[in-house]
Amino acid sequence: MRTFKIGGIHPNDAKLSAGVAIEVMPLPLQVSIPVAQHIGAPATVVVAKGDKVKAGTLIAQATGFVSANVHSSVSGTVAKIDNEPDASGNRRQVVVIDVEGDEWEENVDLKGDFKRTFNLSSEEIIAKIKDAGIVGMGGATFPTHVKLMPPPGKVAEVLIINAVECEPYLTSDHALMLEHADEVLIGVQLLMRAAKVNRAMIGIENNKKDAIKLLQEKASKLIGIEICPLRMKYPQGSEKQLIDALIGRQVPSGALPIEVGAIVQNVGTAYAVYETIVKNKPLVERIVTVTGQSLAQPKNVLVRIGTPMSALIAFAGGMPENTGKVIAGGPMMGRAVVNVDAPIQKGSSGILLMPEALSERVEMDNCIRCGKCVSVCCMGLQPYLLMNLVEKKMWQEAEQEAVYDCLECGSCSFTCPAHRPLLDYIRYGKSTVMRIMRERSAKK
Amino acid sequence: MDNLLKVAPSPHVHSGDSVAKNMVRVIVALLPAYAVALYSFGVGALVVSLTAMASCVLFEYLIQRFLLKGKCTINNYSALLTGLLLSFNLPSNLPWWIVVIGSAVAIGIGKMCFGGLGNNPFNPALVGRVFLLFSFPVQMTTWPRPLGWASSYLDAETMATPLSLIKGGKLNELPDVLNMFLANTPGSLGEISALALLVGGIYLLATKVITWHIPVSILLTVAAFSAILYGIDPTVYPLPHVYLLSGGMMLGAIFMATDYVTSPMTHRGMLIYGFFIGIITMIIRVWGVYPEGMSFAILIMNAFTPIINKYVKPKRFGRVTKK
Amino acid sequence: MNIILISVIVLGVVGIFSATILYFAAQKFKVEEDARIDEIEAVLPGANCGGCGYPGCRGFADACVRSLEGKLCPVGGSAVMNKVAAILGAEVSAADPMVAVVRCQGSCEHRAKTNRYDGAKSCAIASALYAGETGCSFGCFGLGDCVGACQFGAIAMGADGLPVVDDDKCTACGACVKACPKNIIELRKKGPKSRRIYVGCVNKDKGVVTRKACSVGCIGCMKCQKECPFEAITVENNCAYIDFTKCRLCRKCVAVCPTHAIVEKNFPPKKEVSEQV
Structure with a gap:
């Protein structure tokens, strides 16, 4: 079975909510939708306080090429447009909407005929994706339409669908594949057409055998789609590692996947594309895993964007008494949450509640130079150094040692027997070195 | 504790590995050889090993407490391990006060004066051993015959080790393979049974405390080197397995050379490091004054470890070689 | 006897020969350097702190010889600069001595914690991660990057978790200012008898938000700006700033500040100040 070549770790995958059916979250009383839910320029608000909106109404327009539209996820009245603390406590612009009923924009066809044939051109699909504000659903939130348009001179050969979900605990992609396999595959076909490729590979880690089997059955009738089971290893869900695992090509340092002829999209993104093209539905909801060892009912929940995390936690049985840390995303790359009332965003794949006992870091020791960090680094760096x-x-010196190549996957900190916060420092070094490099190239 | 949510950068989980765990695993891996030592050398082995372990732990505690004024570090078991490894490199009839001096040098000069675990350039146990070898050459090179609990501590009957037999050209007096494998030869405490050491080594590999690179490259180098010598003149040089099974070869290759702190970080670096340890050991064994060269070889390569780390880098992902 | 003689002669000849070569080589490859650079370097503090912006004291001395304009050794201050000027035969305008000032008073007592930071002990890392341990996203993290940056041992973490600057040791080299990711530390005029007034807050949030997070934060109420007779105070982005070049230390702003965000340092206990200006 395939996997990537350099480094990697095997954390306990703890998929507590694996196989749990997707539940639809009841509408909250109020949603707060950030205008910057993607990499790139924040969108510009196009509604005003007091405006009536419906689910699917555009509330913030993309500014520039690398940006994404933001739509209202509910129907109701715009209560305020203000700066509110996000999950990290930093104030960001949000549109707060009081929920009234559940009315959708007229052109949204919620039932959606189950179509398999489309006569849309690549450009038309990309334009629709752009309008719908679709971004990478795996967490990186890079605007999808940008990824589908390779820079001049570069040709995509293969579309890679990332269904690896290598982060421990998270199961939202798994649940999606089990319950919406057909839709996902249609989404993949649409993405293939948009990217003008005739080959797609769906990479799934071997801990999701049921999803692999289901997709293999369904895809056997489709031309050009290959389901590729992968040996479990973290961080296989990283773009560069996944490309290496699937087609054996390594994306050069500082380059994009298109350099080796690949376009990588998340499986959630494929589903969002299906919803947009078939149902005319912009990206206003997503599947979020709510999980944790002490949580009453770990779940996969279909949530409207802008729903407070606290509401979602309450829906899953409430915050356990012994919660020491709340993490937005998985335990390896997710961010610790300060403000649990912060909204679910387009890139929120999960909420993980860590019990007190597991949330304290152990005090660090001297480096014993065991070299374990070097052997697990999937980019071939030397974290200790x-x-x-x-x-x-x-x-x-840090630049010479290619600190900018770091993926921030956290394998080094995870594995260090001396509990050294390697990634904390490397991340800081990476951002500083990259700033220095940008300043230098700006001077030239 | 307060009820506030904790915030830290990712990752939020840890493998559960710790320095103490690794040290304990190495100690566990040494237990078979320790049992063999006790069985073969009796009370002498017990006195030497307990003295070494107790004094190493004590010296580390005292130095950390009164000289460095840092937090107590004996609970990571590294001092205990150093003591055990030091005693494995000593003959079982060594007077206890020499063992204490060796421990003081191992911990004080070998480790703590560089700032404690992780900062020492040389393997502390070997620093202690080599210091004793130079300071007490007679006591350090008379090895008692392994007679079990019948042997007395200080007045044990001594005999030559296989390596000194080779040095003296008495190839026909060499013990047979089985005896060398099963510990029926004289030698330092922990080095006499290749079998027990190999069992420990397999445990270390299985628990991923060490990787195969260093031991295998040392042993292969030594095997190849001695095979060539044997090919040149079988009357002067013994078969390769004699070199592999005798003296500190197994102990050194599996336990001493693989010491985290003083060995290279990358797998390629480890192979280079092991290769040169093998070469230097054989050069000393064949052409040097001392019958055994493992400790010197490891210490010499310890000194080269920083250079290996500097120039032997891991292969980077996506590094395009052509430009 | 012969041996001694021969050795002396041989060594002597070799010595003389080498000396000759060295002499000519030294002449040939001599680097012309202004002798004043050495003189200036001798009067500089020699800490090579780089606070002046030049690579070490010698680099600064070299720059001074070329032009004295705008040069200031932040460590030695005007006393040293006068000596430098004397060597170069020029005059320098006496610059005011400066000192580093920590513009945050958000100790635990005034600024309740809302979460607990458990990552690497570095302000730069924590600040890149999130807003901070309290509701104020502008205040001091208290992890001591400034303490580590100070080469003169002039900053220490106080008991309340905020850095404290030792006026006597501080040389205003500016290393802490660069080290603070929140831009809380500022170099300000030391003032007569070290007396100075500054706003001990850099919070740009709206007053309501600030007030909720911290009891001694600047809420941007404008009272100080109105009160100041010298137009030294401006309120921008909900935060007041006192221009130390205009401030005359009248202390009127201190009295009107509702949250005690304005700090007065080293003043004698307040007597009734006469209202006449």
Whole structure:
């Protein structure tokens, strides 16, 4: 079975909510929709306080090429447009909407005829994706339409669908594949057409055998779609590692996947594309895993964007008494949450509640130079060295050691027997070195 | 504790590995060889090993407490391990006060004066051993015959080790393979049974404390080197397995050279490091004054570890070689 | 006897020969350098802190010889600069001595914690991660990057979790200012007898938000701006700033500030200040 070649770890995958059916979350009383839910420029608000909106109404327009539209996820009245603290406590612009009923924009066809044939051109599909504000649903939230338009001179050969879900605990993609296999495959076909490729590979880790089997059955009748089971290893869901695992090509440092002829899209994105093209429905809801060892009912929930995390946690049985940490995303790359009232966004794949006992870090020791961080680094870096260089602020040397290549997957910190916060320092070094590099190239 | 939510950068989970766990695993891996030592050398082995372990732990505690004034580090068991490894490199009839001096040098000079675990350039146990070898050459090179609990501590009957037999050209007096494998030869405490050490090594590999790179590259190098010598003149040089099974070869290759702190970080670096340990060991064994060269070889390569780390980098992902 | 003689002669000849070569080589490859650079370097503090913006004291001395304009050794201050000027035969305008000032008073007592940071002990890392341990996203993290950056041991973490600057040791080199990711530390005029007034807050949130997060934050109420007779105070983005070049230390703003965000340092206990200006 295939997997990527360099480094990697095997954390306990703890998929508590695997196989749990997707539940639809009841509408909250109020949603708060951030205008920046994607990488790139924040969208510009096009509604005003007091405006009536429906589910699917455009509330913020993309500004520039790398940006994405934002739509209202509910029907109701715009209560305010203000800066509110996000999950990290930083204030970001949001549109707050009081929910009244559940009315959708007229052109949205919620039932959606189950079509398989389309006579849309690549450009038409991309335009619709752009209008619908679809971004990478795996968490990176890169606007999808940008990814589908390769820079001049580059040709895509293969579309890679990321259904790896290598983060422990998270099961939203798994649930999606089990319950919406047909829709996902149609979405993949649409993405293939948009990217002008005739070959797609869906990479799924081997811990989701039922999904692999189901998709293999359904895809056997379709031309050009290949389901590829992958050996479990973290971080296989990283774009570069997935391409390496599937087609054996390594994306060069600093380059995009298109350099080796690949376009990578998340399986959730494929589903969102299906919804947009078939149902005319913009990206206003997503499947979120709510999980945690002490949580009463770990679940996969279909949630409207902008729903407060706290409402979702309450829906899953309430915050357990012993919760020490709330994480937006998975435990390896997710962010610790300060403000549990912050909204679910387009890139929110899960909410993980960590019990107190597991949320404290252990005090760090001296580096014992065991080299484990070096052997698990999937980019072939030397984390112990990078941490030392960053601690001493030796930016030039850190640049020579390619700190900018770091994926921030966290394998080094995970594995360090001395509990050294390697990634904390490397991430800081990476951002500083990249800033220095940008300033230098700007000067030239 | 307060009820506030904790916030830290990702990752939020840890493998559960710790320094202490690794040290304990190495100690566990040494237990078979320790049992063999106790069985073969009796009370002498017990006195030497307990003295070494107790004094190493004590010295680390005292130095950390009164000189470095840092947090107590003996609970990561590294001092205990150093003591055990040091005693494995000593003959079982060594007077206890020499063992204490060796421990003081191992911990004080070998480790703590560089700032404690993780900062020492040389393997502390070997620093202690080599210091004793130079300071007490007679006591350090008379090995008692393994007579079990019948042997006395200080007045044990001594005999030559296989390596000194080779050095003296007495190839016909060498013990047979089985005896060398099963510990029926004289030698330092922990080095006499290749079998027990190999069992420990397999445990270390299975628990992923060490990787195969260093031991295998050392042993292969030594095997190849001695095979060539044997091919040149079978009357002077013994078969390769004699070199592999005798002296500190197994102990050194599996336990001493693989010491985290003083060995290279990358797998390729480890192979280079092991190769040179093998070469240097054989050069000393064949042409040097001392019958055994493992400790020197490891210490010499310890000194080269920083250079290996500097120049032998892991292969980077997506690195395009052509430009 | 012969041996001694021969060795002396041989060594002597070799010595003389080498000396000659060295002499000519030194002449040939001599680097012309202004002798004043050495003189200036001698009067500089020699800490090589880089606070002046030049690579070490010698680099600064070299720059001074070329032009003295705008040069200031932040460590030595005007006393050293006068000496430098004397060496170069020029005059320098005496610059005011400066000192680093921490513009946050959000100790635990005033600023309740809403979460607990458990990551690497570095302000830069914590600040890149999130807004901070309290409701205020502008205040001090208290992880001591400034303490580590100070080469003169002039900053220490106080008991209340905020850094404290030692006026006597501070040389205003600016290293802490660069190290603080929140831009809380500022170099300000030291003031006569170290007396100075500044706004101990950099929070740009609206007053309501600030007030909720911290009891001594600036809420941008404008009272100080109206009160100041010298137009030294401006309120921008809900936060007041006192221009130390205009401030005359009248302390009127301190009295009107409803949240005690304005700090007065080293003043004698307040007597009734006469109202006449």
